Amino acid sequence: MEFDYDLFVIGGGSGGVRAARLTAQDGHKVALAEESRMGGTCVIRGCVPKKLMVYASEYPEAIHLAQRYGWGAETGGFDWERFRTHLNTELERLENAYQTNVEKAGVEIFKQRARIADPHTVELADGTTKTAKHILVAVGGHPNRPDMRNAELGLVSDDLFHLGALPKKMLIVGAGYIGCEFAGIFNGLGVDVSMFIRKAQILRGFDDEARGHIADCMQARGVTLHTGCAPTAIEKRDGGIWVKGSNGHEEVFDSLLWAVGRSPNTKGLGLEEVGVKLNRRGAIEVDDYFQTAVPSIYALGDVIGRVELTPVAIREAIAFNRTVFKGEKTKMDYDLIPSATFTQPEMGSVGLTEEQAEAQEPTLVYAAAFRPMQSAFAGVEERVLFKLLVSKETDKVLGAHIVGPSAAEMIQFVAVALKMGATKADFDRTCAVHPAMAEEMVTLKDPVRVLA
Template sequence: MADYDYDLFTIGAGSGGVRASRVSAAHGAKVAIAEEFRVGGTCVIRGCVPKKMLVYGAHFAEDLEDCQKFGWEIGDAKFDWIKLRDNVLADVDRLEGAYTDTLESHEVDIFKERARITGDHEITLESGKTVTAKHILIATGAHPRMPECQGADLAISSNDAFHLDELPKKIIIAGGGYIANEFAGIFNEFGTKVTIVNRGDQILRGYDESVRDRLLQISMTKGIQFRFNTVFEYIKECPDGGYFVKLSDCEEEHVDLVMFAVGRVPNTKDLGLDSVGVELGDNGEVKVDEFSKTNVDYIYAVGDVTDRVQLTPIAIREGQAFADSVFGDREPYAVDHGCIPSAVFSHPPIASVGMTEGEAKNTLGGVKVYQSDFRPMKNVLAGRNERSLFKMVCDAADDRIVGIHMIAPEAPEMMQAAAIAVKAGLTKADFDATTAIHPTMAEELVLMR
């Protein structure tokens, strides 16, 4: 290793890159990391962390309404978007500092500039400095996909939503995935008139049909409009402010803002990967094996840039496994990408783990499905008719639980523990034998029939 400047050079200081660099350094490696934007990556700077803070802020809209049935008198409540925005961005600054401190405390050299691979084991920084490394890790993440239509450059992405100077009165959000539905719920609770436009015929493809249909019903009840099988024809600036938008299924309309949330593209452009022959996939993703190694023996990749599973906890696990396997005193190991729990922080949120009912039928043949469709106690007293749904999918052959899906307040908090049970291969009988905690929504997990 003395022949190189570093044992490891990581390009990208997001969740996966930071974890891999920190752990590699803890194993004794000499490590450097380069980040052209901000330390922390998508999740910390412009993704799940600040978005969850906006979700918390949005929940107060309903809480302030519901609390009156619980005896509270609030008076004239007002919402200040700028105050929330600035507080969220300030906390993002704090988190960036914490991530930076973590790297520095492990003696990782940080280069706050763009880096490219320019030769065998060679990295050139934007400043012109050239270094060498025995191992190179690509952890550059992904960026929002911006579709092609006339005026597409006038739309914002989810990255821009955290920096708005004012809330739009009317917004069109393109997309049917979790980002589109999450921001639709956020803007709607803040008083914006929201329309989701989807070129397909369903939202949240990949989630169980029952829970996604329930979210659609609830979202429409809350006032969010949906247009399916629809595409943009053009977006034009309006001289008086806002934009004229023409969709394929309706007349031109005026909106204050258009946001695209139609997927994410791996950040592999101009990294110099072609100069050393790293193989890329059809979406520009870095192709890797189960140990996150590319076809070039000393180059690895983790996280969204591989387009395997674009979730922060997966990037962290992949970064940990890489560091332990390459620099740790143990046998190499791979991350299990099966049975991954996930959540959509919509209003109300969705949480899921394992197979959907349709996937289970196609894979296993015989399945048993158990459900609980109920109105949470808080909603009953508040006079809110919104109903929650829990669903359990079991293999008919051995009673093993192969999937749990729910839409309910705090569903992601409940799902974390339930996911352990599914991962461990527990059965419906194991749940039935567990005493319920009453009164809770979570007790429905052991009471489903």
């Protein structure tokens, strides 16, 4: 059977774009459909604009440090409209770059929604159909709203980059990395921020000591944390949004942000109708090579719900291309994937948490918390945290966690060492860079805890 395309990709985010480009560059005929903007969540409404907002929110602290170092600096007021305009211009530039690079590779782009009509046919929103030997679903996910009365009064993360004005007072419901990152951002921009946290601590799933350290720092910076608390009632009241918590606390806020998780964008794509299986979360079930229950249909990225990070989706796309179009069966390596959480202070992590290490094997815990030179000189009390988890039996470093300025930059290179199988002895025999925070990674001499 002759098809219109060798590959039809649904979704123009990082994973879909990379798969489309690589396949087209190999000389195959490729098409891609994107109903929104090229670049997907990361570029348009996620990692990139969020990180630019993080930068903007950190300047008051930088100016405070400058004052303590002798500079006659003043913060003045933050011009949200000016920042937002510049942000939109930058996102348009990135979107255009994504589209241009895809087109240069020879991919045909359809700027409309697509759904799967049969194992080899895609139906576009305008009613036209296209056939393909292989179909790749890379449509990502979306932020959730809870199923409760008046939930629509709250915003989700996608909305934050389009605010007409900054609120004076904001409630964030949820304390995963998205909620905690935006708490730091808006607090830094001068907003009075509170958080409702259903559990006893923020950042569930991360190292307990690291997340406790971040929670203490967030509170010291002015973020109010209500732990063991979920919203039970929401109403428009007194010119704002009145929220009552399960702990009895009630307050009126200018703005409410739902940060209660994300779900795969699998509804209305025709997946189950053609035999593609979804799990309980609605994510697409795939094998080690991203193939679904329908042999001609593949999926990768956030829509399969494995590790929902942009660099992971890109690596999955590379593995998909090698497997399907180069004849080199390639599995994705999910071991020791580093992550950065742009809380304030930020955190970089790779490998096991202390809790995971303890459950796995006897472990030595090396850790240090201290005031770094730059902020100590300025009288800032906030401490950084450096932590290594080491196998008692093999001396292999099982995990590393850094909380403090530039943690993301540091953890990238720590991850290289762990990927190579570094031992604590390897760290110990590496000469320190002085004076630098990072030297602590090679000067941690004695364990603070031994986990049997």
